[in-house]
Amino acid sequence: MSQSRQISVSKNGVPVIAIVALAMIFATGLFVVGFDQGHIFSLVYGEEAFHDIYIHELTHDMRHAAGFPCH
Amino acid sequence: MKTFLFIVIVIASGAAAGLIHGGANLIFVEPSLDQAIGIENQHLFASGEEKDTPEFRAQYDDYRIWQKSGQVFAGVILGVSIGSLFGIVFALSRNSLPGKTDIKKALVLAGIMWLTIYFIPFLKYPANPPTVGNPETIVLREILYLTFIAISGFGAVGFYKLSQKLKTKKIIAIAGYAAFIGIVFVAMPGNPDQITTPMDLVEHFRMMSAFTVSLYWLSLGLILGSLWNHYKPHKEITPSFN
Numbered sequence: 001m002s003q004s005r006q007i008s009v010s011k012n013g014v015p016v017i018a019i020v021a022l023a024m025i026f027a028t029g030l031f032v033v034g035f036d037q038g039h040i041f042s043l044v045y046g047e048e049a050f051h052d053i054y055i056h057e058l059t060h061d062m063r064h065a066a067g068f069p070c071h
Numbered sequence: 072m073k074t075f076l077f078i079v080i081v082i083a084s085g086a087a088a089g090l091i092h093g094g095a096n097l098i099f100v101e102p103s104l105d106q107a108i109g110i111e112n113q114h115l116f117a118s119g120e121e122k123d124t125p126e127f128r129a130q131y132d133d134y135r136i137w138q139k140s141g142q143v144f145a146g147v148i149l150g151v152s153i154g155s156l157f158g159i160v161f162a163l164s165r166n167s168l169p170g171k172t173d174i175k176k177a178l179v180l181a182g183i184m185w186l187t188i189y190f191i192p193f194l195k196y197p198a199n200p201p202t203v204g205n206p207e208t209i210v211l212r213e214i215l216y217l218t219f220i221a222i223s224g225f226g227a228v229g230f231y232k233l234s235q236k237l238k239t240k241k242i243i244a245i246a247g248y249a250a251f252i253g254i255v256f257v258a259m260p261g262n263p264d265q266i267t268t269p270m271d272l273v274e275h276f277r278m279m280s281a282f283t284v285s286l287y288w289l290s291l292g293l294i295l296g297s298l299w300n301h302y303k304p305h306k307e308i309t310p311s312f313n
């Protein structure tokens with residue numbers, strides 16, 4: 001009975017792929033709530049997004065409430 | 072480890088704790104935000120940039136409702152984000168965390184992370200309501216805050232690893248970290264902005280903000296710990312015949 005596992009794991013037995021996926025979620029979420037000033041929409045809508053800053057408006061109250069620097 | 076189950080548990084606990092955080096903010100923090108933005112509006116009326124008309128009021132109310140709905144939405148995003156970091160650290164450190172159950176282990180880790188990457192940075196760079204921040208210093212303030220959090224977080228991990236390597240007691244690692252972060256605390260420049268907003272409003276906002284963020288960390292530890300205890304994602308997958 002052989003157990004063929006090819007998932008690479010760290011020495012604690014945690015799959016590297018899971019760590020990478022969660023690290024990406026961490027970085028993206030933190031940026032969106034804590035720091036985005038229209039960058040994400042600007043990928044789709046161009047420069048105009050910086051004027052409307054939708055994500056900023058929507059995450060704005062949480063940004064203050066969670067202690068991130070703002071206006 | 073069951074990879075998929077692990078990721079699902081981490082995201083679910085982050086989202087649930089984030090929902091609690093966003094909901095608590097609606098109750099505890101929004102009144103301060105409304106007050107602070109009210110002061111901002113008074114400045115706009117005084118300077119003649121806006122007029123205090125029913126149209127302005129209507130537009131402003133719509134805008135605030137939109138922003139408040141975002142409080143809960145952003146709570147979930149931030150909750151999942153911070154929860155992901157918590158999940159990574161928990162999975163990597165679970166074997167060396169004190170406590171017999173996963174709930175106790177998760178609560179211990181939540182407490183450590185709350186202290187090192189939230190509360191100590193909060194003492195150095197406390198949260199501010201709207202109208203306090205100067206738009207010209209926003210990038211500097213963001214860099215200072217992130218840098219301090221990173222130094223504190225990596226510092227805590229570093230002293231822990233060092234004490235493991237040197238086989239010293241945990242208390243030595245804690246003392247080392249305390250001395251280290253104390254020096255960084257004094258050495259880093261403070262928030263450059265002058266506060267002209269009434270101090271009791273600012274203080275009240277800070278207390279409420281710290282309360283709901285702390286509630287988030289407590290919920291996160293409890294929920295992730297309970298889910299982990301129940302589903303045990305660290306157990307190996309039983310070998311299958313194929």
Ligand SMILES: [Zn+2]
Pocket residue numbers: 060064070071201
């Ligand atoms: Zn703001």
